[in-house]
Amino acid sequence: MTGMHDREAPRNDPSPLLQSARRVWGLVYRHLALYRRSPPRLIELMYWPVLQMIVWGFITAYLAGVQNNLGSVAAGVLLGGVLLWEGALRSQMGFSVSFLEEIWSRNLGHIFVSPLRPGELVAGLATMALLRTLIGVIPAMLLAWFLYSFNIFALGPLMVAFFAALIIMGWAVALGVTSLILRYGAGAETLAWSVLFGITPFAAVFYPVSILPSWLQPVALALPASHIFEGMRAALTHGEVAWGHLGAAYLLDAVWIAAMGWVFMNQFQAARVKGALLNIGE
């Protein structure tokens, strides 16, 4: 039988940073093992981005046929918008759904009584969100290139920077959603799928901020996404690098992450006070 008599020999423990990284990896490993054993979950990750790309690809092909010059520009702007916005959507959903997976499997109690810190939980969920986003969006990007000869990354590192900024925005929104789940339990889980769709009209995904009513424009400009899509359109239509929009996107991302991180940590502590962690699945 295992016991103290066969405890490991005294040794130098790994640094706190390595220990922390290993705990984060433990959470990531748990989700990777789940996807390895659940092909439908894996297919679902790719299903919507690919479907979106097919539908929007045909729409842009139709527009290009109706009016050649305008259609070509619209094709780039629409397909670019679809692909980048899918990045934000998948990032937010990836984070929130990974948290929900722990609730659905009734495993959250074990996670919360382990030495995993809340910040490490967030890091693990963010890592899973990134992996889920790449698994979901890369096939759609390949499809856009194969079917419609549209390569979003032809613009180079700028698009990678925009894409990364959207993923960070997805994390920030997901932190807010997860906070609501901590506050209201799994009853708030529909937000995991719907909340970013609600932001779409104000995020300048398919049209510029200037189209919105003037009173709504400050709201749009407070979203990192609006700056990203304005920057993407400037790059695609005029070949300009919109450094201002890129900088604003990352600055707003930092503000959003800090604000939502603060909300999450407060909600986590409030859940510990109220006892919400004991019945979060209800």
Added chain:
Amino acid sequence: MSHALIVDNLVKTYVAGRPPAVDGLSFAMPRGATYGLLGGNGAGKTTTIAMLLGLLVPSSGRITALGHDMEKDRFAALARMNFSSPYIALPHRLSVSENLRVYAHLYNVRQAEARIAELARDLQLEELLDRPAGELSAGQKTRVALAKALINRPELLLLDEPTASLDPDTGDWVRSWLERYRAQTGCAILLASHNMGEVERLCDHVLMLKQGRVVDEGSPGDLVERFGRGDLEEVFLDIARGTRAEAAQ
């Protein structure tokens, strides 16, 4: 004496103005001891265990686990303790070995694969390692949950009804295993259970809870003798039904 757990005047009130779920609980559990937490439904056992694990913040009072203040330094304590409950599942789709690997990482267990193999041998899980946790029987799940709870060689183990829903043979196997484990490792065990026979067999000391308070405590033998009853179940019924005074006379 060195203590695994010191609980000092613990109080938990969920809603202001309502009676507290736990009301002034104090006890000190020595290292290597097995304590039982007994009480009817709503007596405060789950709330107490949740506070001991850091899942719930006490309204007042203090918990010191393995020398660590649970409010200020709970993660240092959690790394040296563990918990098992049939009411908290392990991910069903993951295999037994994958589940154990996850917790080996979360608890920073060195030589994780060797530790998993060791536990699999001890708890007769070798044939189950590749099977999804959701496909196991209740007895097998209990053994896997125990393996998870022992993955980090805990010095303090909290068990919530460890043999609930098990057949008598499997329940007996688990109890025997826990007895041997404690004898060999010196691990302190806090056990919440409704199975009085189990508590009599495993526990050195029993805390009887009612409405969040300790209404009596002592070794199972002492309690039975003091109440003039045949076994701990009759003592439990006396306390739960408020017939303690007559029984004690």
